[in-house]
Amino acid sequence: MSTNTNRTVLSGEEFARGLAEENLVKIERLGRLSSEGEAPDDLSIARLLRVALKNELEATEIAAIWLATTPEIEVKLALARQVGDEAKHYRMISERLSALGVDARAIDPREGGYSPLFDYLRHLQSTAARVAAGQLTREGIALVRNQSFIDYCEARGDKETAALYRDHIQQDEQHHHEMGRQLLARYAVSEDEQRVARQAAERTLELAEEIQEMARLKAGISRAPGC
Ligand SMILES: [Fe+2]
Ligand SMILES: [Fe+2]
Numbered sequence: 468m469s470t471n472t473n474r475t476v477l478s479g480e481e482f483a484r485g486l487a488e489e490n491l492v493k494i495e496r497l498g499r500l501s502s503e504g505e506a507p508d509d510l511s512i513a514r515l516l517r518v519a520l521k522n523e524l525e526a527t528e529i530a531a532i533w534l535a536t537t538p539e540i541e542v543k544l545a546l547a548r549q550v551g552d553e554a555k556h557y558r559m560i561s562e563r564l565s566a567l568g569v570d571a572r573a574i575d576p577r578e579g580g581y582s583p584l585f586d587y588l589r590h591l592q593s594t595a596a597r598v599a600a601g602q603l604t605r606e607g608i609a610l611v612r613n614q615s616f617i618d619y620c621e622a623r624g625d626k627e628t629a630a631l632y633r634d635h636i637q638q639d640e641q642h643h644h645e646m647g648r649q650l651l652a653r654y655a656v657s658e659d660e661q662r663v664a665r666q667a668a669e670r671t672l673e674l675a676e677e678i679q680e681m682a683r684l685k686a687g688i689s690r691a692p693g694c
Contacts (some may be wrong), residue, residue: 474658482661483652486599486668490607493672498611501679502618507687512625513567515616518682518691519560521576525585526605526694527553532589533597539654542594545646549602552639553694563631584674591667595655599664600671602647608675609640609693616692632692640694 477485527550534546564571588605591597613632620629655664682688 476656476658477661479652479654479656482655482664483603483648486651486665487603487607487648490604490668490672494604494607494611497608497672497676497679498615500676501612502615502690504689506619506689510687510689512620512623512628513564513569515619515688515691516560516564516567516569516628517574517576518688519616519694520557520564520571520574521582522609522692522694523553523557523560524576525582526609527557529585529588529601533591533601536592537594537597539594542598542650542654545602545650549643549646552643556636556639556694559631559635563628566627582674582678584671584678587670587674593660593663593667595651595660595664596667598647598650598654600667602643603651604647604668604671605675605694606640606644606647608672610637610644612691612693613637613640615690619690636692 530546530549530553534543534550537543537546561571561574564574584605588597588601591600613636617629617632617637620626620632651664655661679691682691
């Protein structure tokens with residue numbers, strides 16, 4: 468902790484740790500809401516994988532937009548890796564849908580438009596806000612949602628989809644989330660950066676919850692994977 472004039476500013480490390488802990492409580496609540504109650508009988512794994520395609524596409528594009536406009540080389544390279552990972556997830560999910568008998572090439576996840584979370588994230592400018600919202604928070608949400616999706620796949624006897632998420636996708640999402648935490652510790656060191664980072668994380672959680680509840684009310688969708 469360092470003191471400047473009469474204010475105390477947390478170190479980047481302290482700030483990142485604190486925000487990750489606060490996030491976790493809210494993300495776990497979101498995960499409970501997502502897997503609460505009985506899933507409708509007609510809620511197929513294929514239907515949830517279509518939602519996953521949209522999330523992966525949005526994650527790919529956000530990381531790509533930020534990659535071009537983030538000045539710090541270290542963050543740029545982390546985003547470059549993320550672009551590749553999310554695009555790979557899209558391809559793997561698309562292949563899994565084909566194996567389930569769905570013509571995945573005929574799906575355009577942009578139908579119905581981009582999500583309000585995509586619109587919010589793409590306009591974030593500060594590096595601290597981007598890594599807090601996009602990596603630490605959004606990827607943290609994905610980890611919890613993917614786990615509840617894995618449990619759902621296993622309960623329905625779809626071991627292959629469960630394994631795809633458990634053995635491949637979750638490993639990458641864990642890395643993105645961890646990367647967010649490390650980069651946040653490095654780039655959220657001033658009071659101002661910490662303030663915008665916290666606001667961005669909070670807004671990301673609010674939007675994710677609104678989108679999740681809307682999907683449940685309008686389409687009976689619950690237990691959908693993240694990105
Ligand atoms: Fe990710
Ligand atoms: Fe992903």
